Amino acid sequence: xxxxxxxxxxxxxxxxxxxxxxxxxxxxxxxxxxxxxxxxxxxxxxxxxxxxxxxxxxxxxxxxxxxxxxxxxxxxxxxxxxxxxxxxxxxxxxxxxxxxxxxxxxxxxxxxxxxxxxxxxxxxxxxxxxxxxxxxxxxxxxxxxxxxxxxxxxxxxxxxxxxxxxxxxxxxx
Amino acid sequence: xxxxxxxxxxxxxxxxxxxxxxxxxxxxxxxxxxxxxxxxxxxxxxxxxxxxxxxxxxxxxxxxxxxxxxxxxxxxxxxxxxxxxxxxxxxxxxxxxxxxxxxxxxxxxxxxxxxxxxxxxxxxxxxxxxxxxxxxxxxxxxxxxxxxxxxxxxxxxxxxxxxxxxxxxxxxxxxxxxxxxxxxxxxxxxxxxxxxxxxxxxxxxxxxxxxxxxxxxxxxxxxxxxxxxxxxxxxxxxxxxxxxxxxxxxxxxxxxx
Numbered sequence: 001x002x003x004x005x006x007x008x009x010x011x012x013x014x015x016x017x018x019x020x021x022x023x024x025x026x027x028x029x030x031x032x033x034x035x036x037x038x039x040x041x042x043x044x045x046x047x048x049x050x051x052x053x054x055x056x057x058x059x060x061x062x063x064x065x066x067x068x069x070x071x072x073x074x075x076x077x078x079x080x081x082x083x084x085x086x087x088x089x090x091x092x093x094x095x096x097x098x099x100x101x102x103x104x105x106x107x108x109x110x111x112x113x114x115x116x117x118x119x120x121x122x123x124x125x126x127x128x129x130x131x132x133x134x135x136x137x138x139x140x141x142x143x144x145x146x147x148x149x150x151x152x153x154x155x156x157x158x159x160x161x162x163x164x165x166x167x168x169x170x171x172x173x
Numbered sequence: 174x175x176x177x178x179x180x181x182x183x184x185x186x187x188x189x190x191x192x193x194x195x196x197x198x199x200x201x202x203x204x205x206x207x208x209x210x211x212x213x214x215x216x217x218x219x220x221x222x223x224x225x226x227x228x229x230x231x232x233x234x235x236x237x238x239x240x241x242x243x244x245x246x247x248x249x250x251x252x253x254x255x256x257x258x259x260x261x262x263x264x265x266x267x268x269x270x271x272x273x274x275x276x277x278x279x280x281x282x283x284x285x286x287x288x289x290x291x292x293x294x295x296x297x298x299x300x301x302x303x304x305x306x307x308x309x310x311x312x313x314x315x316x317x318x319x320x321x322x323x324x325x326x327x328x329x330x331x332x333x334x335x336x337x338x339x340x341x342x343x344x345x346x347x348x349x350x351x352x353x354x355x356x357x358x359x360x361x362x363x364x365x366x367x368x369x370x371x372x373x374x375x376x377x378x379x380x381x382x383x384x385x386x387x388x389x390x391x392x393x394x395x396x397x398x399x400x401x402x403x404x405x406x407x408x409x410x411x412x413x414x415x416x417x418x419x420x421x422x423x424x425x426x427x428x429x430x
Contacts, residue, residue: 044226046396053398054220062215074366075347075354076402097397098366135349143358146347164215172406 042097042116045071051095057167058084061091066162070094072101072114075143077134079169083152085159089125104137105151111137126153223287223394225278227367235277235306243311246304249296258315259325263378263420267327270317273309275370279394280305288394317374327376328422339411340418344425351406356415362425368396377420384412 032038045051051071057079061067068090071078074097084090094103096114103112110124126132136147152170162168225231250268254260258269268276282288283297300308331337342348347355359366361373372380386392387404395401407415418424 043228046222047224047226050216052219053222054217056398060215071397073397073399074364075358076352076399078398078402080352080402080406141358142364143347143354146349146352146354146358148349148352150352165217167217171402 038119039117040095040119042095045095045097050093053078055167057169058082058090058162059167060162060164062164065089065091067091067093069167070103070114070149071097072103072136072140072147073097074099074141075136075147077101077103077136077147077149079149079171081150081152081170081172082134083154083159083168083170084126085156086126086129086153087156089123091121091123093119093121095119099140100138101136101140101147102138103134103149106133106135108132113138126151129153129155129158221287222396222398223278223282224285225281226396227274232274234302235274235309238273238303238306238308238310240307240310240314242304243307243309246300246308247311250308253292255323255325257320257323257325258312259320259323259327259374260376261324261326263326263329263376264382265376266379267325267374267376268312269315270371270374271309271312272370273306273313275368276309276312277302277305278368280308282394288392327374327420329377329417329420331417331421331423333414333417336410336414337418337423340414340423343407343411343415344418353403353406357425371426372419373424373426374422375419377417380419381413381416384416388412 040049040051046053051069056069056071058066058068066084066088068082068084070082070092072094092112094112094114095118096116098116100116101114103114105111105124107130108124108126110122112120112122114120130153132151132153134149134151136144140147150170253262253265254268258271259267279288280297280300281302283290283293284300286294297305343353344356347353347358355363356372358364359369361369361371383392384404384407387395387400388407389405390401393401404412
């Protein structure tokens with residue numbers, strides 16, 4: 001009886017190891033390739049997918065909370081000014097249209113790398129209202145040092161509620 | 174004992190097969206759907222700035238132009254854009270030595286109505302993608318030196334030469350505090366970005382008009398809001414300084430290197 005249990009346990013462990021290997025080596029890549037949601041084509045960002053220009057900026061996340069979508073490209077971030085409410089977790093999704101760029105939120109320890117052909121996602125919470133500069137922090141070409149965006153954190157009661165299909169930025173008009 | 178072992182192995186085998194089949198089925202079903210929560214059901218109406226994308230197919234069409242065929246087609250462009258690709262009217266762009274990728278993109282955008290122009294939409298609508306590629310190659314090959322026999326408005330002296338330093342600063346360094354990159358990083362000569370034409374021999378009045386259109390959104394056919402982001406942050410003085418500095422033939426040029 002004891003031997004049977006040990007045998008069963010050994011098989012279970014072995015099967016689990018096989019399955020988890022399979023999951024990460026086969027299922028996840030398949031999921032990404034066939035699902036396609038996380039691998040936007042850098043040259044057709046403006047034609048289809050979640051990074052079309054009308055979808056950039058902060059919006060309501062259908063699963064709750066806020067979501068910010070951004071494009072980094074030589075040599076401007078779009079949008080160039082992001083406005084977010086303070087004290088609320090905000091999900092950032094960012095991709096690049098050409099080279100590798102990096103957003104570095106000066107004054108915080110937050111940063112995000114923008115990679116062509118991939119989406120970088122992170123959830124940040126900015127506790128206090130204020131303004132942060134976001135320079136590009138990865139050399140991307142001769143205009144790199146002038147590539148900057150800006151983050152405006154406003155108190156939550158100063159952030160008017162968003163419509164479900166509204167995208168907000170604080171870009172100059 | 175041996176019988177027991179055999180039946181156990183059989184049972185495992187049968188179950189394993191069923192389990193494996195189920196796993197594969199689940200994998201392919203899951204792969205066909207998106208990860209939950211990554212695409213909102215509530216998205217604003219999609220705005221597409223231009224139908225052109227720099228895919229390999231597009232680059233192949235543009236790269237396979239025929240300059241002689243372009244020369245023949247270009248006869249109907251001569252009236253406004255000049256026989257040598259330099260326009261006599263300052264608000265009409267010069268085409269001599271133009272970057273052929275950006276030329277082709279503008280023709281496609283006129284055709285699809287993404288860039289609005291009463292005259293050019295009518296004319297470009299008659300040309301196929303191949304015609305545009307031929308024209309692009311022809312104009313990109315035209316010489317850009319001066320010719321005293323030709324009527325051309327380029328170059329025009331700056332009306333306000335005191336503003337030259339403002340233009341030089343923006344062309345060479347941009348303004349990092351506002352996130353304005355230097356013009357020369359994309360429009361040459363130090364860097365180039367696909368679709369960004371050289372401005373070194375462009376008419377000043379035309380450039381000023383386009384900067385204004387980018388700034389107020391009348392022209393919105395740039396991919397990923399690139400030029401609009403920059404132009405809407407420039408002051409009127411800066412736009413004028415930049416346009417007329419380039420229009421005076423002072424802008425940095427690849428051939429000067």
